[in-house]
Amino acid sequence: MREFQIPYPGDDPVANNRKKWMNSEFTPRKLREISDDDIVSLLGHRKPGTAYSSVHPPLDEMKEAADPIKELVVPTDGAKAGDRIRYIQFADSMHFAPLPPWMRFRMYGARLRGFDSLAYSGRTLLEMRERDLDETAKFLVETEIFDASRVAMRSVTVHGFSLRLDEDGLMFDARRRYVFNKETGEVEYVKTQRATPLDRRISVGKPLPEDELKTLTTRYHTALTSPRDADELIKVVKRVGELRVLGGLRPDLVDGR
């Protein structure tokens, strides 16, 4: 990845966390190890060990009309091979999931190559060529982006991000894809993101303590850093908002402001 730090206004903990995710040099902490096969199982698109399916032939076997631009951009491994495009979708709880949807979306934009994404109110979709997705999913699930209790892999029936937590502190899931193992203190997936049963339970480790989640948060919160105190952010959005309205009438009304 090329080096960069995308600017963002503010010097409070939230602004600094946001900037961190928009820094190409930042490497999030790895919190757990999940095998490649388990990642494939959790995604639910194919069985572990099976070959990737293709939607078109490998690029070097295709006869395409000459296009200088295509030569400038290096395709991902999955694109080169002609892989199908698959998805992973995360639901992020309002109760201190590390990255709410738009933050997750922006982080993808900063760090990923060759992807498609969509931010909803509680979930964020990510689509990539399948082998690229497998690799990215590992990063997204093994590191501190993913908290076992407040972040979930779910593609169907995503309701729950704004509900109260269950008695084990986990985000509600109407499809019961995961359970809390009281003996080990770990969260275990019993179903794939698509809510189809897994052959065996897959642990995603222990949830982070609430206090630690609060230090990671990238949202302003009344009990932590209030949005009322985000002076620089408020100043910048106020400015951009006004410029949009002015420029909407005539572009040159923005000149010099």
Place this chain on the structure above:
Amino acid sequence: MAVDKKTHIKLLEETFKVSPTDIVDKKLYQHGGTRQSKRKTEYIEYANRIAKERGIPAYDPDHIALELEVGVPLGQRYLEPVKISGTDVMCEYEDLHIMNNVAIEQMVDDIFRTAIVCIDLPHKVLVDRYGFEVTPESINTYLETINHTMVGGAVTQEHMCEMHPGPCADGYVKIFTGNDEVAGSLDSRFVIDINKEFTPEKAAKLKEGVGDSLWQVSRVPTHALRTMDGAIIHRWNAMGQTMAFIASYHLCAGEAAISDFAYAAKHAQYIWMGTPPFVSKARGHNSVVGLPVGYIFDIIQHESAMPDDPIPVSAEGLAMESILYFALYYGQMMIGTVGVTVAPATFYVNELYESRGAHLVDWIKDKYGGIAQAPMYWDTIHDCTDEATMAAIEEYDTYPLLPEHHWGLIQAVQISLISSACAAWATGKPMAGALAAHYCKSFVQKEALMRTGWGGQESTHHPAMPAMTSVLLDEGLPVELTGINVPFRSPFADSQHYTSHSVVAAHEARMDAWALSPIVKVAFADPHLPFNFRNVRESVAKGALREFEPAGERDVLRPTK
């Protein structure tokens, strides 16, 4: 019930039966599934009977989710009952689905079956072309006649088969004018009396706005609207009106002057409730797509509490907008079936809007010295948006029950909506309110929370900021004139809500007698309408309790059981 800034939180506590600050639901997954809901239970039992009778499966959530394992098992979370704001009525959200509440359906029907036409031109035809006199007596005869023709009674031809009056009991015609003398000379059964229906101040303004013209309001039967569609209304009225003129003035049906009546009735001085939209909207005349949002304020008739309190009227307008734009257009006309979730109803339950409004009205008075006093600058729009957004966020952060009650896209819409109200109340300018809502969603709320609404929810908000005050062809319009047909509004239907609300809130703040048309305002001040536009929420509550009698029912025409 007196409302204060925390009323909605207290109500949540009562309905959820837990502390609103609890972050854990100890009974999650154990609330009883579908059977915790009386309505869902009722539906399941009813549907089982249907399936048995006809031999084809029907609605069956438990079978689909639990036995086939393909649907979501409903009711694992608490399905909270809600109190309809401004009433004491508790109900389930099912009772507020537009397809389950006959009062809501009647509200929509009453709006779009209304045909408003000025009858000055037909009178001019009589006087100028025929040399006849138009007198109070002749007008009264005409009015009796049109009340016969409007419900399918024949006047000019033998051997016409007529309509059963039973399903058309809500079909009738009235009249109004701003001229007290003329109004006083007509048969009072047919007159909408401006002096009776409005306060003296508003009546004076309305009479001036309406002027001396004579306006006719026809309520085409609901039965007709439902059999055809909105496009029939002006034609139906024209037919009934022309036949009534022919009969009551003894004209020759078929002479050239008759076409002048027809033209006058259908086109020349006719007010569309909904103008025809662009092709892609796939709707005809007189649908919600063509309704200019300014008419919302004109249609509601709730008593004002100004100069101190803009909330009561604003809340009534909000209930109507939520139904028209969110439940009807977005939920059913664009989507259909299950619709757009509980979202539309959240705007008129649990006194949420009233509670938030109470805080903001105090804030406005403190900061700007009164309602509708703030200058129309970006600073004002920003400050109002900022306060409304931050206050709402503080609530969501402090009371976990509230985000549970307002899941998903609802929070995002609620925050933008209250921002719209705040800026509109503060300035008395609809444009301030509209821009505040769009700015809130695009920036203030989004950057604070890193979360907005459904996947396309911001799609109108971003372009609305430059577009609303531009002069480009598809863009700028006074807010009162805008509506769903405006291109950047049309695919993102929930955005209508904020814009129409800014109109209601601003015009109430200004204590205006109307927002777009004095004629529409008076036309809906009609106590005979099945739906009570003076008390929208109360009428909706009646529908929720199954105590509302809708019009157009065909019981007299179907087998008695």
Place this chain on the structure above:
Amino acid sequence: MDGVEFMKERNDVIDLYDEKGDMLAEAIPLQAISPLRNQAIREMIKTIKRSAIINLKKAEQALKTGALGSEMGVGEECQIPGCEMDLDIVANAGAIAEMIKKWIQVDEDDDTVVEIVDGGEMLFILAPTKRVDVGSDLANPRVNVGIAAAHAIIEYFNLSPFSGSEVIKAAIFGRYPQSITTKGALSGLIPAWPPTVDGVGLNFRTNMVNDIVAMTNKNTMNGVALSSILEHVAMFDSGDAIHPAYERYHLLGLAYQGLNANNVVYDIVKANGADGTIGSVIMDTIKRAEDDGVISVKETLPSGFKIYKTDDASLWNSYVAAGQLAAVIVNCGAMRAAQGVPATINEFNDILKLATGLPDVDYGRGLGTTIGTAFYSHNIYGGAGPGAFSPANPLLRHCRGFISPCFVAAMCLDAGTQMFNPELTSGAFLKIRTVLPEVMRNPIKSVAESALELKGAL
């Protein structure tokens, strides 16, 4: 002050580059690429306005099977027993074409064009300017050619009112006028058919993205150029570009995003092609704008955040548009899949505005448009993939010219992941590509050459 003076005062001069990053024309006045003056663009628009396409093979097949008047997007749902006719239309395309030409031309040596394509399967026709000039709308050449074709087939095969003349008409026009669409054998270079156009100023925006991709043979930068030209001509068509500030705004957008002016797009793509992300493209766009003097720091906040200002907001917008295109090429190019184009545009604009304190593309119209398109191209409400959209679509039309070229780029880069690809939706355009004028097949070079001719004159 008019547009020319407005732009002269600002010293609006650009260098035009080709798709390989080589310079084609240096120090060109901005006005030289205006549709009001650039001959290549004017020829392109005239061609479009004169065009009609008859798919003789489709007509022949419809008549053989009686599959007339179908309204479905893909496939035929109607088949009328008793309407079948076995006519060798394709085999006799030459004779039919002669008859059509004779009727539509005004003078013997006028500019009527009738090209027989693919062995007679299609006719590509340009009605004469003299006829089109007295027409009232874009339907004029099409309806004249369509009815001429119907008469030609009827006469050639000796049909009468009793042997199916009205059936021939349906083969050409589809179910029109019972339906307001025309889905038979007749079409044109742009699909705008007046009863179905959703407002005013949209005619040049009605081509699907795939149509443009087909016409330019999936050449990314030429596809972008053609799309951008049509989009900004549409802005001239709808009154958007009438104020001098707006005229300049749109010409700058066309220059920098559509025509790779000053090589901005190419340079950023090249720098990011191997390992760049949308994030790095954003940073390169900001840096390029700062280096070129388009933006400067207005204020530095206590955290070190720089709020930028611009003395030329229209130029800033065109740099944003160029950077946005570069982001699409890098991200969708890496994926060799078009589906991520709305997401890429969302990312670019959403992040950029909070990174600079300056507005995003088209003052927010771009971001809103693609948030909507992203949603509807991924959900249950009837959207389809990027290639099937046209800028006149209710979802895309809100941005005034800066989104479609990016969609075209993405579809050019797509290696075959889309269901609704040019082969399925725009087969006619693939076929008639060979007879299109050079200005439409290679717009970058053509526009630059015409611009050079105006250098010194403006």
